[in-house]
C-alpha cells in the first residue's frame with residue numbers, strides 16, 4: 081500500500097482521496113539523516129502552528145508572483161516547502177509510540193487539510209497556472225495536472241457550491257482519520273488456553289501476557305493473526321480470531337463509512353458527475369467505471385472455475401482432516417488459510433512457517449536492499465544512531481553507486497507495537513526534484529515477526545520496498561511530479577513487479593552476501609514454493625475481485641448502505657456472508673485513498689506482470705534494471721504511465737502475461 085503525500089498540486093482532491101501525509105524541513109535544504117524530533121504533544125502543536133504560519137506567508141508571496149516563465153518552478157518550491165512543513169508531523173499519527181503525540185499529529189493533520197482544501201480553491205493561483213505558457217512537454221504535463229487539481233477542488237464552482245465543496249472535503253478527511261484511529265487504537269485482545277492454540281507455532285504466543293485465568297492474550301497484529309489462521313488446529317480458535325479481525329473498526333466505522341460514501345457522492349454531484357467513481361476515474365488510466373468493471377469482468381471469468389475447484393479441494397482436505405464424509409463438511413471462511421496451507425504442505429511439501437528459519441528479519445531487509453543495489457545501481461548505507469520516531473527504526477542513506485550522489489533517505493520500521501499502523505505501507509515523506517537538488521525521503525512500515533519471515537512476508541517486504549524505491553529513485557525536474565505521484569491505478573505496479581523475485585534461486589543467493597552465516601534456503605524448497613504459490617490463486621483473486629467490485633458498487637451511482645451492500649455481494653460468493661461480521665468497518669483502503677480505486681491492485685498487476693517480461697530469465701539483469709530505473713521510476717508522473725511503460729518495454733503493455741499466469 082502506498083500512502084500518498086498530500087500535495088499542494090492536488091489540493092482538495094488529494095485529501096478527498098485520503099492522502100495521509102506529506103513531509104517537513106525546508107524545501108531546498110539538503111536533508112540530514114535525522115527525522116524531526118518532538119519531545120511532547122505540545123512540541124508537535126507548536127511545530128504545527130509555525131508550519132502553518134510559514135505556509136501562509138509563502139502562499140501570499142506565491143499569489144503575488146506574475147505568471148511568467150519561472151512561475152512553475154516557484155510553485156514547485158512552494159509545494160515542496162508545504163510538504164516539508166506538514167508531512168513528518170502527519171506521518172507520526174500512524175507510528176509514534178506515544179498516543180498523546182499521535183493525537184496532536186492528527187489535530188495538526190486536520191489543520192493542514194483545511195489549508196490544502198482552501199489552497200485547491202485559490203482563484204489567483206488558478207488564474208496564474210492557466211495563463212502559463214509551458215516551456216516543454218514536462219511543464220505542459222504539470223500544468224495540465226495542476227489545472228485538473230484546482231478544477232477538482234472546486235475553484236470553478238459558484239461561490240455557495242465552492243464553500244460546500246470545501247466543507248465536504250474537510251469533513252471527509254476528518255471522518256477518514258477517525259476511521260483509521262478506530263482500527264489502530266482498538267487494542268483488541270483475545271484470550272486462549274494453550275490447548276486452544278494447538279498447531280500454532282509456540283514462538284507466536286510464548287511471550288504473550290496472560291489473564292487472571294492463565295489464558296494467553298493475543299492481539300490481531302499480523303505476526304499473530306496470520307499463523308493462528310494458517311496453523312491453528314482448533315476451528316473455534318480460528319473462528320474467534322477471524323471474526324475479531326473481520327469486525328475491526330466495529331459499528332462505529334460502518335456509520336462513518338456510510339457518511340463518507342454519502343459525502344463523496346454529494347461532492348461528485350457538485351461537479352455534475354453521476355457518482356464518485358465516475359468523478360475519480362476520469363483522471364485515472366481506466367478513465368471510466370465501465371472500463372474498470374469490464375476488466376474486472378474478464379478477471380472474474382478467468383478465475384471463476386478455478387475458485388470452485390480449489391474450494392472443492394479444500395472441502396476434501398477438511399473432510400480428511402476431520403475424518404468425516406466430504407458431503408457432511410462445509411468450508412468456512414476461517415478454514416480457507418488453514419486448509420490451503422494444508423493442501424500446499426501435502427501436495428508440494430511446503431510449509432510457510434519453515435521459511436522463518438532462513439529469513440531472519442534484519443538479514444531479510446539487507447537482502448532486499450542488496451537486490452535493489454544489484455538491480456538498479458544504487459547503494460544503501462545504514463546511518464547508525466540517527467534519531468527517528470522509535471528506537472528500533474533504522475535509517476539508510478541511498479546513493480547512486482556510480483556517482484556517489486545522495487539520492488534519498490529511507491527509514492524502516494519492522495516490528496509491531498501498540499498503537500502502530502498495523503498493515504504494511506510506505507509513506508512518501510519528501511518528493512525529490514532535480515531542479516531543487518532535493519533528495520527524497522520515504523518510510524517503510526511493516527509488522528514482522530522477530531523470529532523470521534515466511535516467504536509470503538518476504539514478498540510483502542519486496543512489495544513495500546518497491547514503493548520506497550519508486551519514491552527514492554525519482555529523478556524528475558519538479559518535486560510535484562516525483563516518483564509515486566503517478567495515477568493511483570498504476571502506483572502498485574512497480575511494487576507488484578518485484579514480488580515474485582523471491583522465488584528466483586539466483587536472487588536468493590544474494591542472501592549469502594549479506595549473511596554468510598545464514599543457512600541458504602534450499603533450491604528444491606523454492607521450486608516447491610513456486611509450484612505451491614499457484615495453488616489458491618482462484619480463491620485469492622476472486623477475493624480481490626470482490627473487494628474491487630464492492631468498492632466500485634459502493635461509490636457508484638446507486639446510494640447503498642455499506643453493510644447491506646457487502647452482505648449481499650459477499651453472500652453471492654461460494655463461501656457466502658457470515659452473519660454478524662462487518663468487514664467493511666475495517667476496509668481502510670476504501671474509506672481513504674483507494675476509494676473507487678481498489679480495482680487498481682488488479683489493474684496495475686497487469687502492467688506489473690508485463691514489465692517483468694523485460695527481465696526474461698535473468699532477474700538480476702542490471703542493464704534492464706537500470707533502464708527500468710531511468711524510464712519508469714525516474715520519470716514519476718512527468719509522462720502518463722502508458723508512455724513510461726512503452727519506453728521501458730519498447731511497445732505498449734498488454735494483459736497476456738497476466739491472463740497466462742491465471743492458467744498456470
Ligand SMILES: [Zn+2]
Nearest residue numbers: 081082572575
Ligand atoms: Zn502496495
